[in-house]
Amino acid sequence: MSQDQSDSTIPERAECADASEHAVLRWTEAGESRAARWRSERGVQPPKRVIVADDRITADAAYRLACEGNAILWRGDFQNARQLLQALVRRIDRKRRQPAPSPASPAEQFHLLRQARSQRARTLGMLLLPFEAGHVVPLRRAPDVRQACAEAYGSADSPYVASLRELLGLIGAHEWRKKGIEVPALGARIHPHYGVFAPVRGEYVGLVAKAPLPSKALAFDIGTGTGVLAAVLVRRGVEHVVATDPDSRALACARENLARLGLDNKVEVVQADLFPDGRAPLVVCNPPWVPARPSSPLEHAVYDPESRMLRGFLGGLVAHLEPGGEGWLVLSDIAEHLGLRTRAELLAAFDAAGLQVVDRIDARPTHPRVSDDTDPLHAARAAEVTSLWRLAVR
Numbered sequence: 452m453s454q455d456q457s458d459s460t461i462p463e464r465a466e467c468a469d470a471s472e473h474a475v476l477r478w479t480e481a482g483e484s485r486a487a488r489w490r491s492e493r494g495v496q497p498p499k500r501v502i503v504a505d506d507r508i509t510a511d512a513a514y515r516l517a518c519e520g521n522a523i524l525w526r527g528d529f530q531n532a533r534q535l536l537q538a539l540v541r542r543i544d545r546k547r548r549q550p551a552p553s554p555a556s557p558a559e560q561f562h563l564l565r566q567a568r569s570q571r572a573r574t575l576g577m578l579l580l581p582f583e584a585g586h587v588v589p590l591r592r593a594p595d596v597r598q599a600c601a602e603a604y605g606s607a608d609s610p611y612v613a614s615l616r617e618l619l620g621l622i623g624a625h626e627w628r629k630k631g632i633e634v635p636a637l638g639a640r641i642h643p644h645y646g647v648f649a650p651v652r653g654e655y656v657g658l659v660a661k662a663p664l665p666s667k668a669l670a671f672d673i674g675t676g677t678g679v680l681a682a683v684l685v686r687r688g689v690e691h692v693v694a695t696d697p698d699s700r701a702l703a704c705a706r707e708n709l710a711r712l713g714l715d716n717k718v719e720v721v722q723a724d725l726f727p728d729g730r731a732p733l734v735v736c737n738p739p740w741v742p743a744r745p746s747s748p749l750e751h752a753v754y755d756p757e758s759r760m761l762r763g764f765l766g767g768l769v770a771h772l773e774p775g776g777e778g779w780l781v782l783s784d785i786a787e788h789l790g791l792r793t794r795a796e797l798l799a800a801f802d803a804a805g806l807q808v809v810d811r812i813d814a815r816p817t818h819p820r821v822s823d824d825t826d827p828l829h830a831a832r833a834a835e836v837t838s839l840w841r842l843a844v845r
């Protein structure tokens with residue numbers, strides 16, 4: 452049946468509570484109290500009200516329930532659940548297209564947009580799926596998602612519940628990891644893991660591929676992510692790179708990419724907060740470009756609260772550069788266009804850290820959103836420039 456039909460079936464509802472070790476979702480089904488582990492990589496708490504539903508529920512009823520904060524635990528056909536999710540998307544986006552009062556500043560517009568996105572994610576995350584041990588979805592016409600789930604969640608020896616939206620993200624990430632992303636400046640593909648910052652924008656990698664190297668002996672790559680910049684440096688002839696990241700997914704991803712490219716003998720991937728021990732003649736860092744609070748753990752590579760990583764990098768650079776060495780800071784000015792940081796503040800931070808600018812190499816992003824004038828952040832994106840700042844001890 453179509454999820455857009457308007458008869459509504461609203462089955463049982465129940466309460467949920469947190470548990471000791473893992474978050475637990477609790478609900479009532481066929482008069483019995485039920486519980487299962489709750490998984491959310493976005494760090495969402497288990498919904499407090501859960502309604503069990505199947506193919507008989509209409510999209511309008513589901514939308515109403517989700518907007519009112521009720522999660523819908525699906526027992527119907529898997530493909531119908533996908534259709535239902537699309538129907539919810541249409542309803543939310545229809546509502547969002549209604550004209551909103553014009554915000555006062557780009558920063559306010561940016562915060563309102565993030566708020567709306569997070570509200571949208573919350574509502575769409577209300578459609579839940581049951582999983583059996585081993586990441587099997589026990590629903591009619593469910594695909595085999597074992598590999599996609601294992602890559603993001605690790606092993607699962609007991610049943611759990613997660614949102615359909617999260618599962619679709621896991622499946623997308625699994626496909627991306629399998630296929631990889633072509634990185635022109637590297638002349639190779641990089642295979643991002645779930646939750647790891649992917650080099651989909653080639654312009655910043657291109658900057659690292661062309662800036663003049665101060666030395667080929669050693670480099671540090673701070674916040675390596677997929678390992679893409681470490682790979683570029685080695686391909687350019689740098690003898691040894693120490694690449695750091697605190698995130699264990701990034702570390703595994705960087706190691707796998709470097710091994711795949713045959714560069715793992717030249718790159719040491721280490722878990723560290725910012726710098727490894729010692730000094731290098733070249734220290735490269737591409738921190739998150741936007742100083743804002745991540746709304747989920749998956750956004751840690753995109754948003755840098757209070758510019759913590761940027762300030763940490765600048766503040767520690769002098770102590771980790773060899774005499775005559777250079778720090779390469781890769782940073783877009785999108786935060787400046789959004790009114791979240793000024794150029795004067797950035798230059799003052801260089802100065803306060805005892806650094807001087809040797810040169811700045813700029814690139815214009817070419818990703819499709821730059822020319823999308825329906826994007827609410829179009830003005831900022833259209834003006835954005837990504838720079839590689841060559842910094843030296845003053």
Ligand SMILES: C[S@@+](CC[C@H](N)C(=O)[O-])C[C@H]1O[C@@H](n2cnc3c(N)ncnc32)[C@H](O)[C@@H]1O
Binds near residue numbers: 680696738760
């Ligand atoms: C914008 S991503 C850049 C990834 C990769 N270097 C690239 O250019 O594609 C920022 C990376 O910094 C890492 N990171 C965040 N905080 C860090 C810290 N304190 N020390 C080292 N790396 C950090 C994140 O996990 C993420 O992988």
